[in-house]
Amino acid sequence: MYYVRCSLKSKREEAKDIFSCTFSLNDIKFLQRLMPGRFVMVWLPGIDEFPLSPSDYNVSNSTLRLTFKVRGLGTRSLSSLSVGSSIFIRGPYGNGFRVSKHILQGGSKLVLVAGGGIGLAPLIPLIKDLLQQDVKLHVVCGFRSSNEVFFINEITNLLGDSHTVSTDDGSLGVKGTVVDVVQNLLNKRKVSYVYACGPEMMLYKLHRVLLDKGVPHQMSVERYVKCALGICGACVIDGLRLCKEGPVFNDVHLKGLKEFGRYKRSASGVREPLL
Numbered sequence: 001m002y003y004v005r006c007s008l009k010s011k012r013e014e015a016k017d018i019f020s021c022t023f024s025l026n027d028i029k030f031l032q033r034l035m036p037g038r039f040v041m042v043w044l045p046g047i048d049e050f051p052l053s054p055s056d057y058n059v060s061n062s063t064l065r066l067t068f069k070v071r072g073l074g075t076r077s078l079s080s081l082s083v084g085s086s087i088f089i090r091g092p093y094g095n096g097f098r099v100s101k102h103i104l105q106g107g108s109k110l111v112l113v114a115g116g117g118i119g120l121a122p123l124i125p126l127i128k129d130l131l132q133q134d135v136k137l138h139v140v141c142g143f144r145s146s147n148e149v150f151f152i153n154e155i156t157n158l159l160g161d162s163h164t165v166s167t168d169d170g171s172l173g174v175k176g177t178v179v180d181v182v183q184n185l186l187n188k189r190k191v192s193y194v195y196a197c198g199p200e201m202m203l204y205k206l207h208r209v210l211l212d213k214g215v216p217h218q219m220s221v222e223r224y225v226k227c228a229l230g231i232c233g234a235c236v237i238d239g240l241r242l243c244k245e246g247p248v249f250n251d252v253h254l255k256g257l258k259e260f261g262r263y264k265r266s267a268s269g270v271r272e273p274l275l
């Protein structure tokens with residue numbers, strides 16, 4: 001295990017409390033080992049270490065972009081960095097999304113990518129990979145309200161109008177949740193595969209809908225990550241280590257997880273109901 005020093009190249013406030021920080025790093029091998037859905041451990045010395053899944057990376061420019069929502073001290077400190085200052089990262093960790101011709105085969109059928117809130121960020125590298133495949137792609141981006149909407153220009157640049165924006169309160173785009181939008185699409189179109197990332201209750205409801213319709217899927221799930229090396233057990237969900245066997249689980253795995261959509265574990269390992 002080793003840490004890589006990253007220097008902040010640019011910073012952007014995407015929406016209320018949502019920031020993107022682009023770092024340059026001199027470690028091509030690190031960048032080459034990244035793939036959509038894998039995560040890095042971000043270490044701010046003297047403050048905290050926590051997991052984030054890059055929203056972009058570029059081997060030729062040696063850059064890595066982290067997009068995150070400010071939740072506590074770690075993410076607030078990251079959002080307050082000034083250009084030129086350094087942080088450290090280790091990894092990348094986890095399995096990432098699987099994209100293969102075998103998974104996506106379905107002729108004229110559609111592949112959906114569904115992101116809820118900050119869960120949209122780690123889906124950008126996946127969308128870029130899927131665009132290299134010979135598939136029809138539609139992206140659903142759901143937010144609570146218009147002031148939390150981000151990355152829509154980026155999605156439009158990548159996909160044109162092959163995307164739907166929804167807000168729970170109807171302040172922008174379609175009124176409703178990501179699950180409502182996907183359900184509508186499933187009623188109208190033949191969908192061969194769904195990829196998703198977002199709040200666990202959204203993922204759980206979407207998983208139930210997709211199981212019911214028999215649509216295979218992969219979802220990136222969140223748990224408390226400490227070592228990220230598969231040793232401490234902090235991230236275990238029904239015997240699977242999120243940092244090793246996850247964070248992306250497919251429909252077969254998700255179906256067998258009794259804690260998915262029901263329980264999470266706190267920093268001290270106490271099992272708590274998921275609200």
Ligand SMILES: Cc1cc2nc3c(=O)[nH]c(=O)nc-3n(C[C@H](O)[C@H](O)[C@H](O)COP(=O)(O)OP(=O)(O)OC[C@H]3O[C@@H](n4cnc5c(N)ncnc54)[C@H](O)[C@@H]3O)c2cc1C
Nearest residue numbers: 039050051052053067068069071072073074075223224225
């Ligand atoms: C694999 C993975 C990828 C993630 N990718 C992203 C991302 O791309 N963008 C983003 O905004 N967020 C992402 N997160 C969530 C992110 O790790 C937390 O928002 C962050 O750790 C909060 O830290 P804090 O110090 O700001 O807040 P704190 O006050 O320390 O914690 C606030 C809440 O954040 C969560 N959290 C805190 N520490 C951890 C930890 N070590 N592991 C998991 N959750 C934690 C807990 O729910 C906690 O209650 C990801 C989480 C995981 C597990």
Ligand code: FES
Nearest residue numbers: 226228232233243
């Ligand atoms: S965080 Fe996964 S085993 Fe330690």
